Amino acid sequence: MNSMTGDLLETVVKIAFVIGLNLGFFAPMLGWVERKQSAVMQDRIGANRAGVFGFTFIGLLHSAADAIKLIFKEDFIPRGADRMMHTLAPVIAVVPALAAFAVIPFGGKFELAGHNVNLVIADLDVGLLFVFAIASIATYGAVIAGWASNNNWSMLGGLRSAAQMFSYEVTMGLTIIGLVMYYQSLSLVVIAEKQVDFWHWGIIYQWPAFILFLTCAIAENKRIPFDVPEAESELVAGYFTEYSGMKFIMFWTAEFIEVVTISALCVTMFFGAYHLPFISPDMLVSIFGGGDFGAIVAMLIGIGVFVAKICALIFLQMAIRWTLPRFRYDQVMALGWKIILPASLIWIFLTGLAILLGLMPTV
Amino acid sequence: MAIKIKKIEKGDGLTLWEKSYLPEIIRGLGITLSHFATNMKSLVDEFALGKGRDSRTIMTLYYPEEQPVIPPAYRGRPVLVSDKNGVEKCVACGLCEAACPPACIHILGGERDNGDRFPRSYVLDGSRCIFCGLCEEACPKEAIVMSDEWRNLCQYDRTKMIYEKETLLRSEAQVQKRLDFIRSNSFSRDRY
Amino acid sequence: MSALLFYILAIGSVSCALLMILSKKAVNSAVALVGVMLCLAGLFAMQNAHLIAALQVLVYAGAIMVLVLFVIMLLNLREKGGLLTGRQPFIQVGAVVLLNGLLAPLVSDYVMAPTTGIALTDPATFGTVKGVGTMLFTEYLLPFEIASILLLAALVGAVVLTKNKKNSEG
Numbered sequence: 001m002n003s004m005t006g007d008l009l010e011t012v013v014k015i016a017f018v019i020g021l022n023l024g025f026f027a028p029m030l031g032w033v034e035r036k037q038s039a040v041m042q043d044r045i046g047a048n049r050a051g052v053f054g055f056t057f058i059g060l061l062h063s064a065a066d067a068i069k070l071i072f073k074e075d076f077i078p079r080g081a082d083r084m085m086h087t088l089a090p091v092i093a094v095v096p097a098l099a100a101f102a103v104i105p106f107g108g109k110f111e112l113a114g115h116n117v118n119l120v121i122a123d124l125d126v127g128l129l130f131v132f133a134i135a136s137i138a139t140y141g142a143v144i145a146g147w148a149s150n151n152n153w154s155m156l157g158g159l160r161s162a163a164q165m166f167s168y169e170v171t172m173g174l175t176i177i178g179l180v181m182y183y184q185s186l187s188l189v190v191i192a193e194k195q196v197d198f199w200h201w202g203i204i205y206q207w208p209a210f211i212l213f214l215t216c217a218i219a220e221n222k223r224i225p226f227d228v229p230e231a232e233s234e235l236v237a238g239y240f241t242e243y244s245g246m247k248f249i250m251f252w253t254a255e256f257i258e259v260v261t262i263s264a265l266c267v268t269m270f271f272g273a274y275h276l277p278f279i280s281p282d283m284l285v286s287i288f289g290g291g292d293f294g295a296i297v298a299m300l301i302g303i304g305v306f307v308a309k310i311c312a313l314i315f316l317q318m319a320i321r322w323t324l325p326r327f328r329y330d331q332v333m334a335l336g337w338k339i340i341l342p343a344s345l346i347w348i349f350l351t352g353l354a355i356l357l358g359l360m361p362t363v
Numbered sequence: 364m365a366i367k368i369k370k371i372e373k374g375d376g377l378t379l380w381e382k383s384y385l386p387e388i389i390r391g392l393g394i395t396l397s398h399f400a401t402n403m404k405s406l407v408d409e410f411a412l413g414k415g416r417d418s419r420t421i422m423t424l425y426y427p428e429e430q431p432v433i434p435p436a437y438r439g440r441p442v443l444v445s446d447k448n449g450v451e452k453c454v455a456c457g458l459c460e461a462a463c464p465p466a467c468i469h470i471l472g473g474e475r476d477n478g479d480r481f482p483r484s485y486v487l488d489g490s491r492c493i494f495c496g497l498c499e500e501a502c503p504k505e506a507i508v509m510s511d512e513w514r515n516l517c518q519y520d521r522t523k524m525i526y527e528k529e530t531l532l533r534s535e536a537q538v539q540k541r542l543d544f545i546r547s548n549s550f551s552r553d554r555y
Numbered sequence: 556m557s558a559l560l561f562y563i564l565a566i567g568s569v570s571c572a573l574l575m576i577l578s579k580k581a582v583n584s585a586v587a588l589v590g591v592m593l594c595l596a597g598l599f600a601m602q603n604a605h606l607i608a609a610l611q612v613l614v615y616a617g618a619i620m621v622l623v624l625f626v627i628m629l630l631n632l633r634e635k636g637g638l639l640t641g642r643q644p645f646i647q648v649g650a651v652v653l654l655n656g657l658l659a660p661l662v663s664d665y666v667m668a669p670t671t672g673i674a675l676t677d678p679a680t681f682g683t684v685k686g687v688g689t690m691l692f693t694e695y696l697l698p699f700e701i702a703s704i705l706l707l708a709a710l711v712g713a714v715v716l717t718k719n720k721k722n723s724e725g
């Protein structure tokens with residue numbers, strides 16, 4: 001096997017893994033988590049009726065039931081809607097959500113049978129910028145969906161989401177500048193590698209950036225408490241009011257995958273990526289006897305740790321979603337422009353100062 | 364007399380700590396997550412460790428697999444109580460008929476060979492009953508009580524909601540809990 | 556491989572540009588313009604200028620075009636009779652593609668011509684954040700600062716304009 005086909009094979013396997021992980025595991029699981037976690041938090045039982053031959057698997061089958069139901073539902077396009085844009089919008093929503101994963105490393109670099117395996121689809125120098133660029137494209141999904149539906153509620157939802165997502169995009173970029181200064185790189189791969197040492201995890205020096213970033217990211221994803229574009233008490237369902245069947249499920253998938261993406265980004269930037277605290281991948285390889293076997297085991301452990309950390313952050317996001325009430329629209333905008341933006345600027349300044357004075361040794 | 368000026372505090376009444384929002388978010392998360400923790404623990408106790416239904420902190424029932432426990436104070440369908448011989452205790456005095464606000468009880472009295480009075484027919488129109496329990500209170504013989512029956516009170520066919528004496532007869536054992544309850548102090552204290 | 560990618564992106568960008576001019580709905584035009592931006596970003600990325608590519612998507616496609624769309628949606632523009640009036644869409648799309656097919660080689664001849672060694676920077680740092688950043692803050696510091704002051708002036712101007720309007724109304 002020459003190295004060209006080897007690289008190609010590696011890339012295909014990695015892409016398949018990431019897409020499979022997102023669409024096959026996280027998207028359906030999040031449907032379940034959203035139902036069950038909220039239920040347990042609110043002293044309820046939650047969805048538990050879907051079952052096969054009487055086995056309900058604690059409600060796990062509801063996601064499958066949803067998928068089957070929505071696939072066979074009528075795909076409805078309202079009269080007067082722009083058919084092409086109406087169909088395009090959910091695609092625009094889903095694709096960026098998945099694409100952002102391309103630059104997130106989900107495991108370390110290993111040497112396997114003389115072949116260097118780097119567990120990231122695209123090792124970009126501008127990884128973080130790529131993520132933000134991709135996230136900015138996701139705005140169009142909501143905006144175009146709102147516009148193309150020929151419905152006042154959708155339109156309002158689309159307008160709201162345009163303004164909100166745009167505002168928080170700007171702010172989100174600024175929130176992590178401090179972190180970028182700390183790690184001196186925009187590449188997520190480099191940032192991940194620099195967190196081998198537990199004391200270099202982003203959360204330790206950069207915890208204000210974490211809070212700001214998480215807030216912006218949740219707002220960017222239009223989830224409660226920032227879900228004004230789809231506020232059901234005001235706008236029916238906002239920009240996807242007129243969507244049904246598969247297109248509706250695509251919007252939901254996009255939202256769930258964005259939850260995963262946010263978690264993955266937070267893990268990569270603040271929680272030591274795929275590293276176990278105090279144990280470096282090299283140590284893992286040598287613990288498991290070195291060689292190919294050790295590399296594979298260390299690789300699997302790295303992926304497992306990464307996924308486990310993502311799950312923990314998803315839990316946090318879900319807890320926030322089911323704890324806080326929705327903001328008013330003006331509060332959302334005021335929070336973004338008047339609080340988080342100045343706060344992140346101040347944090348950039350403080351980080352710069354601390355680095356200059358040597359209080360925060362850069363990695 | 365000088366006019367008293369009362370100063371009204373305006374504002375949202377929040378302290379600076381609460382206004383800064385973040386601590387309050389964390390407090391809110393603490394509340395919901397503590398609920399999550401206790402509920403998870405109780406679910407694990409119940410289903411994984413087999414400690415049974417009582418350890419569950421979630422009040423929701425897995426209906427219909429689990430049936431609710433009806434407390435004795437519940438007023439379900441009014442039923443007639445029979446004595447040891449399976450004969451109704453009712454003496455057709457007509458007090459319940461008179462007490463019933465929507466007038467859904469219709470009694471036709473009669474006399475047995477030994478001189479006892481008994482209801483020749485006792486019809487209770489379940490479609491009109493408001494489950495007030497006044498019949499139970501009026502009855503001098505504890506012959507009609509409110510049972511804990513709550514199923515099939517509603518029917519698509521109204522004629523099926525008109526109960527004859529035979530369908531209303533219950534043994535004392537079946538309504539023992541309710542009998543104990545109406546004999547207890549709490550019942551009479553609440554009423555009088 | 557890269558030539559193929561280039562042709563795909565080039566044809567895509569030119570078609571999107573034509574669609575933008577010709578389509579009769581303002582929103583369609585805006586979306587086509589986003590397509591142009593994305594294709595251009597792809598072209599930048601092909602030239603190893605990853606930073607410019609990411610910024611192109613982030614700033615133009617992600618931010619500016621969203622605002623353009625926002626304004627279009629707010630104004631609720633009526634359909635104007637554009638050139639592409641949907642009578643014979645297939646013929647028109649075909650014409651666009653054909654035009655591209657004719658144009659692309661011409662353009663590509665010009666663009667793909669061997670760049671005669673104008674070594675702008677060290678090839679190792681070319682297009683990276685570090686390379687661009689260093690150049691911005693050393694060699695091109697003055698233009699950079701002037702541009703930022705210009706933008707700041709525009710920002711202040713926008714605020715002043717909107718404020719004035721509010722006062723005269725109130």
Ligand code: SF4
Nearest residue numbers: 463492493495496498
């Ligand atoms: S419960 Fe009330 S309404 Fe029903 S039969 Fe008795 S007295 Fe009548």
Ligand code: SF4
Nearest residue numbers: 453454456457459502
């Ligand atoms: S009050 Fe009691 S005894 Fe009298 S008629 Fe009614 S049920 Fe019978």
